[in-house]
Amino acid sequence: MAATQLVWLRNDLRLEDHPGIYQARQQGDIAIVFIATMQQLQEHNEAPAKLALKSALLQDMAKRLHGLAIPLHVLEAERFSQCPQLLVDLCQRHGYQQVWWQNELPLHEAKRDATVAQQLTTAGVGCQRLAPDLIVSGQVLNQQGTPFKVFTPFYRRWLAMLQQQLQNAYPAPEPQTGDVELARIPQWGADLREDLWPTTQELIQARLWSFCKKREASYGEQRDLPATPGTSTLSPYLALGAIGPRQCLDALRYCCEESGRAWQDSIWLKEMAWRDFYRQLMGFFPELSRLEPFKPETNAVQWRDDEAGFQAWCEGRTGFPIVDAAMRQLNQTGWMHNRLRMIAASFLTKLLLIDWRKGEAYFMSKLIDGEFAANNGGWQWSASTGCDAVPYFRVFNPLRQSEKFDPAGDFIRRFVPELQRLDSKQIHDPSERLRQVCQYPTPIVDYKSARQRAIDAFASLKS
Numbered sequence: 001m002a003a004t005q006l007v008w009l010r011n012d013l014r015l016e017d018h019p020g021i022y023q024a025r026q027q028g029d030i031a032i033v034f035i036a037t038m039q040q041l042q043e044h045n046e047a048p049a050k051l052a053l054k055s056a057l058l059q060d061m062a063k064r065l066h067g068l069a070i071p072l073h074v075l076e077a078e079r080f081s082q083c084p085q086l087l088v089d090l091c092q093r094h095g096y097q098q099v100w101w102q103n104e105l106p107l108h109e110a111k112r113d114a115t116v117a118q119q120l121t122t123a124g125v126g127c128q129r130l131a132p133d134l135i136v137s138g139q140v141l142n143q144q145g146t147p148f149k150v151f152t153p154f155y156r157r158w159l160a161m162l163q164q165q166l167q168n169a170y171p172a173p174e175p176q177t178g179d180v181e182l183a184r185i186p187q188w189g190a191d192l193r194e195d196l197w198p199t200t201q202e203l204i205q206a207r208l209w210s211f212c213k214k215r216e217a218s219y220g221e222q223r224d225l226p227a228t229p230g231t232s233t234l235s236p237y238l239a240l241g242a243i244g245p246r247q248c249l250d251a252l253r254y255c256c257e258e259s260g261r262a263w264q265d266s267i268w269l270k271e272m273a274w275r276d277f278y279r280q281l282m283g284f285f286p287e288l289s290r291l292e293p294f295k296p297e298t299n300a301v302q303w304r305d306d307e308a309g310f311q312a313w314c315e316g317r318t319g320f321p322i323v324d325a326a327m328r329q330l331n332q333t334g335w336m337h338n339r340l341r342m343i344a345a346s347f348l349t350k351l352l353l354i355d356w357r358k359g360e361a362y363f364m365s366k367l368i369d370g371e372f373a374a375n376n377g378g379w380q381w382s383a384s385t386g387c388d389a390v391p392y393f394r395v396f397n398p399l400r401q402s403e404k405f406d407p408a409g410d411f412i413r414r415f416v417p418e419l420q421r422l423d424s425k426q427i428h429d430p431s432e433r434l435r436q437v438c439q440y441p442t443p444i445v446d447y448k449s450a451r452q453r454a455i456d457a458f459a460s461l462k463s
């Protein structure tokens with residue numbers, strides 16, 4: 001039977017737990033389409049490692065779809081503006097009657113989706129636009145019917161809604177009949193560390209379940225320790241939608257019930273709620289997509305023009321071991337531990353007083369899990385310009401952060417090998433003599449004076 005339903009994938013690269021694929025399959029045979037808009041993604045600072053992971057995930061999906069006799073179309077374009085005509089042409093060429101997709105919330109993506117819907121409708125093709133790919137897909141609003149601007153009350157309402165709409169993950173689509181060609185997937189990006197980031201659905205699911213069974217219970221105590229494997233390392237797959245929200249909840253609920261714990265109390269679940277929080281803010285406040293601060297008054301902050309300091313930060317040469325270890329981890333692996341993201345961002349925006357947008361762009365250009373809403377929200381939080389952000393007078397002390405979260409210096413030794421012979425006290429702030437012996441740079445800024453400079457810069461906004 002010829003396929004009549006077309007499912008358009010973007011950052012939801014999976015077959016299981018996909019509402020669009022599941023619902024479209026109920027209507028008849030389906031086909032899948034993915035459109036790669038490389039120029040647009042490069043303008044959005046998509047990291048080479050993330051592009052390479054996307055290509056690898058699609059290769060795995062192509063093999064699975066071939067086994068199910070489901071056609072996969074991989075189209076290439078330069079920009080989002082070309083997507084509407086490509087989809088119209090594809091539907092007319094193959095007789096697809098409806099196109100299904102999950103809406104995306106950033107400004108450019110939302111405009112693209114609206115234009116696609118308009119042109120498909122004009123061409124006589126049906127559109128099924130589904131809710132965004134969130135854990136709680138509906139709008140989470142306060143009693144006044146407006147979006148929350150503080151996370152804690154958002155989370156309470158979010159959790160209540162989640163418990164009301166709980167459902168199991170959608171199954172994979174049923175096989176179809178007929179022969180289809182194995183889709184050819186172009187090679188995009190570079191620098192994918194496959195030793196760190198498996199690319200088959202089998203291994204990705206194994207990582208999810210291993211985390212929930214072995215480490216989720218201790219996540220609250222372990223998540224801030226970069227030398228300890230206490231986080232899920234699932235963020236690249238969540239960013240590209242290779243894992244579905246209900247799959248995460250199924251694994252969490254099962255493992256909590258097995259160990260006699262309430263899944264609603266999971267700290268990991270609360271951390272995932274931040275992703276929904278930032279994504280929903282992006283939908284409600286389009287100025288965030290234009291890289292404007294959530295707090296408009298912070299537009300007046302006098303950020304410093306310090307290219308040498310910025311380059312030292314990018315390359316992990318600040319003279320602050322924990323900051324340098326964090327940046328080298330990012331540059332070498334395409335990923336950075338979440339605690340270190342806060343330390344590195346605070347260092348750039350507060351101690352160097354460099355515009356958060358420069359750091360935000362650099363992170364996006366490197367992170368294999370770079371997600372526009374979460375990255376933007378995290379940087380604005382650290383810079384005290386965002387929604388429910390850290391108070392401007394709270395400036396992370398890199399030395400104290402290092403001593404608290406990497407007390408033995410094991411993480412620093414891993415990524416700053418020139419300091420590996422120092423003991424657990426020396427390694428956090430080597431003396432001038434030890435720096436010379438280890439050929440490690442002196443600090444590029446004095447913490448005390450830089451902290452005060454940042455506080456003064458924000459305090460002056462009040463006047």
